[in-house]
Amino acid sequence: MSPQRRRVRLSPAAEHAVHPLLERIRTEQGVPGPFSDEALAEAETAAEEQVTGGLDLTDVPFLTIDPPGARDLDQAMHIARDGAGYVVQYAIADPASFVQAGGALDTELAERGVTFYGPDGSITLHPEVISEAAASLLEGQTRPACVWQIRLDGEGAVLEAGVQRAQVRSRAQLDYADAARRIENAGDEPAGELDQVLVLLREVGQLRTAQERARGGASLAIREQEVVADDGGYRLVQRAQLDVEDWNAQISLLTGMVAADLMRQARVGVLRTLPPADPRDVDRVRRAAHGLGIDWPQGRPYGEVLSGLDSADPAHAAFLQEATSLFRGAGYLTFDGELPAHSPHAAIASEYAHVTAPLRRLVDRYGLEICLAATAGTEVPGWVREALDDLPGIMGRAGQRSAAYERACVDAVEAVLLQGRIGQRFEGVIVEVDTHDGGPSAGQDVLPRTGEQRGTVVLAEPAVRAEITGPGLPLGERVQVRVAHVDVDERAVRFALA
Template identity: 45%
Template sequence: MALTVHRPGAGDFASLRAEFELPESFPSEVLAEAESVAGDPADDGAREDATGLPLVTVDPPGAKDLDQAVCIERRPLGGFRVHYAIADLAAFVPPGGLIDLEARRRGQTLYLPDGNVSLHPPELSEGAASLLPGMVRPSVLWTIDTDSDGEPVSVHVRRALVRSTERFDYDTVAAALAVGEAHPSIAALPALGRLRRELAVRRGAVELQLPEQEIGAGPDGGWVLTRRPRHDVEAWNAEVSLLTGMVAASIMLDAGIGVLRTLPQADDDTVNWLRRSATALGIDWPTDATVAELLAGLDPANPASLALYAGTTRLLRGAGYTSFDGTEPEFATHAGLASPYAHVTAPIRRLVDRFAAEICLAVTHDRPVPTWVRAALAELPELMNASDNRAARVERACLDQVEAWILAEHIGRTFDAVVLRAEETKAEVFLENPPVLGKCTGTGFPDSGRISVRLTAVDVTKRKVSFERA
């Protein structure tokens, strides 16, 4: 079955943008301020010259808003030294200015198939602040030393000028690693990434390998819906960001001021429910194995594994942000990571990172936290929670819309599907081709496994598709 939308009129996300009241552009006065600061970033004269570091960026193909650049070295006596340069948005965003106020309204960059709704004006996000190759850029530069197990033993964070030497994407890095020709700055990424993944499992971090859907542009102007592959390179790269966020959280907790990304621990009843689900799915769960250890040993290609991953999402509800200043936070851990954690590595795309980075810079250099940062701490959790909710709804709406466009001409057709969640008369299923997530009615659903489903209805306007068990 072709996955590209061919129907006339399909491909217009204007109604979706209007429904979610997404801004079409930036106000002219915000663009004017961005143009003004782009050529004259703030500099207190204490910025280190680190342009000699052979940093590289690793991002999805085509990305222009480059937040991070990395260089990983092996330490002579064992372990790793991670140089991680993060775009310094505070150098371009005057506190209380027009860009700042607009960013607070937006919260984060939203990604839609026909174009992004950026957190910052393109003059900054894709230009002056982005760590583009060959360009000297202001950054917040983290240098983290680890021991031979991958655990951090020291950290140094400061403002610096950096110059990325290369721009890579996950495919090119994977291809280079496969033939032993990785760039020297990321040749050690697999070793460090694997160590950090092992530590994550031992900590109790929960990783779900559920199918991911991705919308791409078709060659004829339509849209293609595919199942997004899980790249080892992407996971290893994410571990560098997570390492930095965990170190940042530790800095803030020690200082008694900060803003953390938090998730409460699942209660015993929920974990016991998951154990019963594993038994029903025929998955052996040793009594001495943690959730993290169990999930790490599952085969993602097994339908029973997918069903258990779907059920495990119940353990990851209630994520939010916790800010604190002078008082100990009510809870400080992200249960999904089994560690305190803070967002500091994506300030181009996410509002809170700019503020968290300023706190880490101040306290590690024995300086007062800037007044404008302290003043924002109370409102940042609410701003980010609202933004995260909007981003999730927009992403799901885009997927639902493309699913409806693709399936509109195939009512009555039968598809192969995997059962993710099952009840007496309905189930959540994932079609294998095209990769569609949907609701299915019927009876006698298995707890997991592959079934056939029939497409019974499509409402393109409401972005809804309906299936019944075939």
């Protein structure tokens, strides 16, 4: 599946130390500020109007599974048996029902592109009156949605799929731990209707994971990190990803894949693309695997290696973080009329479109409209077609800004975590060493082991990735390193060989 970027959050006890740094980062990175009065007025007016129409699916027992405390709920699901197979109903929030094409709010959404995530909270794509209220698929609330119906056979392969507008009402808002606990306690023959959905989520999720491996796809289980106060300092606590998170993600991936097929049928679309991993990155990550004690037999695809790792293991978690470099160069491909050549997303090993997170990602609103039209056999709205040429640029800029913001936040948190620890020793693996031309190398052709070199070291515990300097840095080897320099204001951490 598509890899997540590394994110860190703060416990309340740690917020006061990092909050001023994060405020400065937001200013430096040009992170979006408040919405204009005009955009907010449009949002508030739209939120007050009751959105009706479409199918009435309020009797379907949908449920949501999201991180604890989430309010911007994009997705609600229901799964039922269908003979030897399954029917997946996947309700996606419908912000298009609240946004006037070409209005002030629409213009500001294009300037933002995505929700920005930081350790102390998020800066939402839509005003909260929409993203966390009127359009959010909150428990017990009737909401407009774009509801996918996807029929699968007994092996989890797609038989048919389509999407229609409907009214839905979620029965329960679960977090991942809640869902995992209910699945475990339900056994194989659950009595309650919601537990039946969750047990079928496990079945379908496992089948779709097997389908992913058969295609040659690759999943990354990135652990969430939290900085907590500890005896006058700070430490990093890491949460392993639960199986239910992967099963939940598989439903989203399934939907994105069938969306790409519908777009081809409509001859209008916006695909998410990713080129194959650069062989130099594969070689470098393979060396990191060796240094972290992870078995990677010659000739075995990296997707198979990643699927066998446990993010609860610190060495595996560090390797998974480093493996994100295999998924560089993602972009968007739009078309209208002439069909493009087959354009798979390398991590998914299939064509794929973003359509399941429209409250947090602008492009999904347009993708959903294309798929609604394809299902109904109607024309794609003009406002969607007119935006296609600009969407890749809008989303590319938004992705770069949000990634830079998240990266700066992680750097700041790591500096706070390691301040006052000059000289402290850790175990790590050197994953990059600068070459003569100043670029990173994953091979043997590095500077001679005399004089000072600069490279990158990954620690298994805590999961820190930082600069290292020293003579003869041994690429791909497990080494003892010490904290040599920390500058919290500059968000800089540097290690040296111990």
